[in-house]
Amino acid sequence: MKKSFRIFRWKAIAPLLLFFVLLALFWVIFGDRLIEDTTEEASTDLLGTEVDIAGLNLHETSARIDISRLQIADPFDRNRNLVETGALILDLDPAALLEKKLVIDQLRVTDLTFATRRETPARPASGNGYAATMLRSVRQWSAQFRVPILKLTPIDTIRQLVLDPSQLSTVREVQAVLTTADSLKNGFARDLAALNIRPTIDSARSLVERLAGATPARLGLAGTRDAVQSIRRTLQDIQVTRDRIDQLDQAGKAGILLLRDGVVAADQARQKDYAFARSLLKLPSFAAPDIGSALFGPVSIERFQQAVYWAELARKYLPPGLQPQARTGPKRLRMDGVTVAFPRTQEFPAFLLRQGDLDVSFDAFGGKNSLAASVTGVTSEPSVYGRPAMLNSRATIGGGNPMRLDVNAVLNHVGKIPVDSALANLRGVPLPAFAIPGLPFRVDPGAGTSELMFALHGDQVAARWSISSTGARWQIDSSKVTNLGTVEGLVWRVVSGLQLLDVTAELSGSLRAPRFSVHSNIDAAIAARIQAVLGEEVQKAEAKVKAEVDRLVAARVTELRAQVTGVTADVNTRVTNARQEVDGVKAQLESRLKSLTGLGGVLGLPH
């Protein structure tokens, strides 16, 4: 009997259910750990800095995630955490989870600290991730600001100057003009010789001599006619020669003008040589903006660099528009491929933090402290969500004279052109000390005010960072106190007594070619002090520079002037002599022609 064919294998249902139960059990046991590891790995890759999570619990039934002790390392300082939280509670939207989207309805933080020291240095960002690449790009970007380092050449060294004549542009200019002068002189003589005026003049003189005392009566009619024709032909030849001499004269004058321009250029080159020789001395700058950039440029650039980094990351992960967004697929044994997101309006974005709140009150520093912050609308698809991301935070810390912190930021990526702006204001906060580049000094601003304004509209940036303190303390590297150079000592005497510190740095223009400037209250003071003390020495050094350049180039310039004068005279003399000869014989011929043609009309001779 033929066995009937059955589509389903019912006895396999039980093992299959068992398989699913085992899968569920695996999830219950290892699910939290898997999510924790994945979150750490993905966040580290996204932010370009190490992210650590001490523990993570997923509550499937209530769609909630509890994260304990989240640490985000500072990508610019591996020994420091940017932020560290206590308990972090995320209430998720279950409907969005069904679409594999992460929508956080509410984020609560019970404790938050900033800029804490790390127990172990953070791992550097992976070399291939977007954030790591961006970090390198931002560092290269900040390197473009060639902040001048204050030249602290000891005063004795400006008395020494070694100049190589071949480095001087005057010498090169003079040599070029001399070569041109030689070329002009020789060329003119060659062209004049090529005119070959001597045979024409000799022929004319011979004719004049031959016809001396000749009259129509003596020559007869035919002889007179021949003589008149000979004179006229010769006069035509003379006129052609005269014209050529005039052309040669014009060319010679043009060449002489060129030589005179060369003399002027040599004089201008000497001014450049003065500047060049002065630069070899490395004289200290007296310009206040230069001094401001030298003292506070690097520390200012660091602030802007960080702002640009986070803004660029925000633009990458919060892109404008509704076009499909492709990103590298998950790491696996198989090829990663590309994972594409298809955002659509009035749907859940792939990631959305609707509302994040922090409101903490605690007793410390001898008073009641409060810290409140809210974040809204942070999403991976701003055009889907339709509203900009916003951050507002406010903190008051301390008793009688409390520290205040206000941070407000808006990331508007809803339209085609992203617009980001942030304003952070700290008052009464101990500002971090920083070293002055190129000098063995540090400044500890103490408690003061700091403000960072940063706006990025498309590619256009407008940023300002300022610090202000009335209790700044200057410190000097004790090992270098006795070895301070003249200028270093001078700067130290100026700054060491200053308690007021007021620095403002500004960045503007496009991100590709930004303009950067720094000014502070001590720029002008240092500039004036250097000017007062070093002014006389610098003036002497500058005079010495000038004399040294003059010594090397004066003889050459004199030689050049003489050469140009000689060439001018030579050309003029040759032209004048040639003209005189031609004009003289021409006058004699015309006289003979007149004497022969005086009766010519009577005799019917041609005019």
Next chain:
Amino acid sequence: MLAILKLLQSLFKTLHSDGSPSQVAAGVALGACLGLTPLLNLHNLVVFALIVILNVSFGGGMLGWAIFTPIGFLLDPLFDRLGHLLLLDSPALRPLWLTWFNSPWVPYTNFNNTVVLGSFVSWVLLFVPILFLSRWALIRYRATLGERVRQSRFYQVVTASRAYNVYRWFRPE
């Protein structure tokens, strides 16, 4: 070791006696999905469940998985290009993707990944050719080499193992 032994048992029994050529071929064609597409995806859980529940050869499914896994690795660049073409370079399909990937559950298939979609579509297209090719190959094997292998000592040792009993749960009926 046990897994390898079980795999060998499964392979031998599948090739020699378990199920008709059509059942084995259907198992191979379904198992090809596990090998051709990246494993840890929702659709593979469904395919695995089908191999277990449907009256096809489970051994055939495992055989298909084993055969097509290296092929899957080799063809990944091709799958990536196909997926790219479907996801990004076909504007006509964009409304479909927009609907799918904004619907519940579908995003968990990871079909918005070029390799996953490309390999899955390739498997769907190759399903029927694999089915008929493997059926033809099995019939030819049983008619030519099958009996000699069955008589071999190696075959006797492998199929005598106790672990084989586990496999018997999934024998086609």
